[in-house]
Amino acid sequence: MTSFEDLPIRDDLRGRSPYGAPQKVVPVALNVNENTHPIPEDVAHDIVARVAAAILQLNRYPDREFTELREAFARYLGHGLTPEQIWAANGSNEVLQHLLQAFGGPGRRALGFSPTYSMYSLLASGTGTEWIDAPRDADYELSAETAVAAIEQHDPDVVFLCAPNNPTGTPVSLDTIRAVADAARGIVIVDEAYFEFADPGTPSALELLEGRPRLVVSRTMSKAFAFAGARVGYLAADPAVIDALRLVRLPYHLSALTQAAALAALAHSDEMLAMVDEIRGQRERIVRELGRLGFRPYRSGSNFVLFGGVDEPGALWQALLERGVLIRDIGLPGSLRVSAGTEAETTAFLEAIALFAPSAANRIGA
Missing domain, CATH: 3.90.1150.10 (Aspartate Aminotransferase, domain 1)
Structure with a gap:
């Protein structure tokens, strides 16, 4: 049997293993x-009802701009965000992939602080973006000084901050995020996939978006919303960033069923959380x-x-x-x-x- 290594696969993908x-x-x-x-059962029934309604119109393409869903995410996140600042995709991994397709690529570099979410480097590889590992402080913490020093050394086009960090769980202070956002010339992605589990009163990087057009805050419904099987991720950023992501997304990338299920879950956000x-x-x-x-x-x-x-x-x-x-x-x-x-x-x-x-x-x- 032929292995993929026998095929004319890209050289930079040889020897790599898929995430899992x-x-x-x-x-x-x-x-x-x-x-x-x-x-919760009552939420599940509402999701089923909305998905069933969407099925009756599956002969038509879904809303390409997922307008209603963006409005719902903006309401959920608060912080004065508007739908024009929201993007969504099939899980936060696709959101991150869109960002690397738009702002990474051949001849560009992405920086992360190891150990961190292993999909960052895999997504970088898949988009032809050079991946750079920078060290953390003791006990997997990340100070502003350490992070800024790595940015000054490597001058990356994209910076990943996992806050709190996966796989270590380490919180990242708003001071560190602010320092990175102000020091980097490229896009800074703050991955808040687990933010809802942070201690009450923990500030979100969403507070820093105003006046920082190259800062992006990514979230997911997989964790706190118990929606891992639905595959819904989203981000908040400057509207110009959203315009850039439209250049790389596939047409109609969020199905009508996905949009309906996510809208139902958000309508019950208090109960879901x-x-x-x-x-x-x-x-x-x-x-x-x-x-x-x-x-x-x-x-x-x-x-x-x-x-x-x-x-x-x-x-x-x-x-x-x-x-x-x-x-x-x-x-x-x-x-x-x-x-x-x-x-x-x-x-x-x-x-x-x-x-x-x-x-x-x-x-x-x-």
């Missing part, structure tokens, strides 16, 4: 930062209990926790999997990552990992 996490059917899946809470407080509480419970067990949880503003103090990450990952609990080995030395699930899922994880706490690490595989 292990997909296994287990009782407790806490490995891909999903919102494990189901959509009611689970966020519970998830945040389970995150804090994980941090507290992992610390008690002798592991080292890192600071998190997301719906997951990265924790160190793991002698053999692969062995612990496998031991938990054998007990029906799937978490994520992201390749950071001595560390694993777990999503905050329901109370029952969190309990199952904590009970399983307690068997392999540092004081009892010699029992792995027992």
Whole structure:
């Protein structure tokens, strides 16, 4: 059988692997930062009704400008945003891809602060954009001084700030974001995919948009809205940025069904987000209990926790999997990552990992 390496694939794609996490059917899946809470039943019925209405008109192309959806996102985000400042696509990954298609490309460079979301470098590669890894501070933090120094050294065309950061959960201060936005000559993308899980009162980079036409704030419905399967991402930026994205998007890229489902979910945003407080509480419970067990949880503003103090990450990952609990080995030395699930899922994880706490690490595989 021919492999893709035997085909005339682009040279810069040879030897690369596609993005992905292990997909296994287990009782407790806490490995891909999903919102494990189901959509409320009454909301689901409204989504079904709106999608059904859209089906009756599938012989026609959808609204190319997804006007009603942009209006709904502007209302949800607030901060005085207008529909002209909103863009949406099939998941935030496609939003980011549009940005790199418009502002990256051959001969241009994108900068990120490693470790960070691995799709950034893959999207850069797919658009022919050179990817540059810059270091973080201790404990995966990112100070304004460190970030600005990297920008001054590399002079990137695009800067990615994951706030809070994936896979570490580390919050990024508004001071750091402001410093980066003011220092960079290119586009600065603040990826706030997990922002709704931040501690109450945490300011959003949306506060910095006014007067900064090269600053972009990206969001997703996958996490806080429990909408991962619907694939809806969006961003807020200067209207000129939105005009640029129209040049690279595919025609009618958001289906009528996607638009209908997203509008229904946004109409119930209070109910959809009611689970966020519970998830945040389970995150804090994980941090507290992992610390008690002798592991080292890192600071998190997301719906997951990265924790160190793991002698053999692969062995612990496998031991938990054998007990029906799937978490994520992201390749950071001595560390694993777990999503905050329901109370029952969190309990199952904590009970399983307690068997392999540092004081009892010699029992792995027992």
